[in-house]
Amino acid sequence: MAKRVNAAPILQFDLGRYDGPVYQRLYLALREAVLEGRLPPGSRLPSSRALAEELACSRNTVVTAFDQLHAEGYLDRQVGAGSFVSKILPEELLVARPQPSNNARKAVAPRSLSPRGAVLAASRPLAAVAQARHRAFLPGLADPEHFPFDLWSKLLTRTWRRPPQSLFMHGHPAGLPALREALAAHLIRARNLDCTAEQIIITTGAQQALALAAQLLLSPGDEVWIEDPGYPGLRGPLTAAAAVGRPVAVDAEGLSVAAGRLRAPKARMAVVSPSHHYPLSVVMSLSRRLELLDWARQHTAWIIEDDYDSEYRYAGRPLAALQSLDSPQRGGAGRVLYIGSFSKTLFPSLRLGYLVVPADLAERFVAARHALDDHSSAITQPALAAFIGEGHFATHLRRMRKLYGERQAALLRIAGERLADLLEIKPDEAGLHLVAGLGAALTGRMNDQQAVAAAARAGISVDALSRYYLEAPARQGLLMGYAAVPEETMAGACDRLAKSLRESLRS
Structure with missing residues (x-):
């Protein structure tokens, strides 16, 4: 069987076109030759000794250029055979490949998770984070607008200016x-x-x-x-x-x-x-x-x-x-x-x-x-x-406790005026939300998840009580957060909620 010979090409380039030390100019010239296809993938380069003689430079200069090209993935070394242009170049790895179509994705079998992993991956978050400022009535949300950020910034700076x-x-x-x-x-x-x-x-x-x-x-x-x-x-x-x-x-x-x-x-x-x-x-x-x-x-x-x-x-x-x-x-x-x-x-x-x-x-x-x-x-x-x-923490808590207590009272008053037949809301001695039961107008005609969907159409964020049950829900209702809702916006939000709920009943 004839022995396959991949002869080293004769390299012809002008190092004077490039700036910097000789090894840097040689590196740039070789890299350009590879990218332009003058040195195709798989081709063998001259030995460092032969190339040094051709360029009238030291062998260390050529070795340094080869080392950098090898480190960056442009060259492969084979013991006893020499240096070869890589068959897969770094630029090819950086090119974005077209994504498979939906049909192609469906044809690929999904990777399996452990039983525990499958349960975790199937879990759903609760209400999404509000995109708009003070979006009513997202449960579980405190009001960051009243946090003393100026003081907080000073405390951070005190430590990290000279940590x-x-x-x-x-x-x-x-x-x-x-x-x-x-x-x-x-x-x-x-x-x-x-x-x-x-x-x-x-x-x-x-x-x-x-x-x-x-x-x-x-x-x-x-x-x-x-x-x-x-x-x-x-x-x-x-x-x-x-x-x-x-x-x-x-x-x-x-x-x-x-x-x-x-x-x-x-x-x-x-x-x-x-x-x-x-x-x-x-x-x-x-x-x-x-x-x-x-x-x-x-x-x-x-x-x-x-x-x-x-x-x-x-x-x-x-x-x-x-x-x-x-x-x-x-x-x-x-x-x-x-x-x-x-x-x-x-x-x-x-x-x-x-x-x-x-x-x-x-x-x-x-x-x-x-x-x-x-x-x-x-x-x-x-x-x-x-x-x-x-x-400062105790002071902040006292201030927020007063503010949230006032906002709960405001929601009870305004909802009592605008949502009386739709939702039944009772006061709570603590917390950041109220649980609103479905009122006479909704009972038997709409469940709490349908009410959540109606609220979303009006730009209102509430959550369904039934979502918190693992077994059959014993109660239906809506969680209405008030802590992050300024009192002046509550009336308009309750009006939009009432309108959307009544429209859903008619549809």
Whole structure:
């Protein structure tokens, strides 16, 4: 069989056309020859020694040019054979390929996910973020317009104008010590928690806090009581931990422990929002709290207390946290882990929350946090520590509590005038939204999801209560957020909502 010979071409180019050192000019000349096709893919270049003699330059100059072309993908080297022009050039890799048609996409079998991945990928977000400023009546949205951003900017600048070297390094897995100290003092004072800074772990929000707790305290297949209806965002972390959520009915006193015992008698955890249930706004009674704690003690189970918006209470003092009844120092069994977030009290993009764990678990939780994702961003933690520690947080909460209380009263008054036969809205002692039942004009003629669609046609954002149920909805209604809606815009929004609902009834 004849031996295949790929002879090196004779290169003819004028290096004087280019600027720079000789190796740079040679690199540019060779690259141009490749791109113009004068050196086609697969062709062999002269040896570095032969090319150096031809160009009357040093061999190192040629080797340097070859090295750069090889590093950028223009040349391939074959041991014992020499250097060859690559068959696939870098420019080809950068060219955008036409996307396959819809028909072609359908012909390709979808890639499979794990069972857990499929559940997570199928989850739907709640109401979309409002595109317009103060869009009524998006639930769960606080008003960022009244946050003291000038003060916040000064606190950020105080740290980052001349930051200490420690802030450039990896932070503590549990968060900035100054923030944990300030937060512990606030929780003891405002929520009656029994905790120290060492028990607090700073997270990116409530969902990461629950994810950490679920991964450390649950085994795959463990059952967990979850409120039905309840906040869907807390289901994902349980699914990711391979736990099995068991919906448990919520009545006028909160999650029904009796129903939970029947539904999942061997459950290892309960996730509850006792101070202000989402979305029904129920407050768990003292007798129900004690019953839940007794269940956890009997079954060595865990309770996750989601205290997402207890700061916004408009009648009387905020209720003490469930964790305060379970402290070992106060005679409890230490089965409650407390979760909080700054999404509602400050602003969602801050992406900071926290988890308060029993003292005997703190060291192991910190080690696990380090193993999973090291630590939360330290960019805003010093400013938040100062914001809390210097009293600005408490001042901000008092101001917003007054504003949101006034806006709730305004919505009740205006909706009572303009939506009386369409929606039944009752006051709430806390929170950022009201639950509106379907009124006489809608009952039996429209469900809550149809009402949501009608509201959307009028540019109004509300959410259907039925979407929060895992099982058959026991109630129909609309969640109407008021916190981010200025009073002067409420009348017009209620008028548009009423008009759209009546038009939908006629169609």
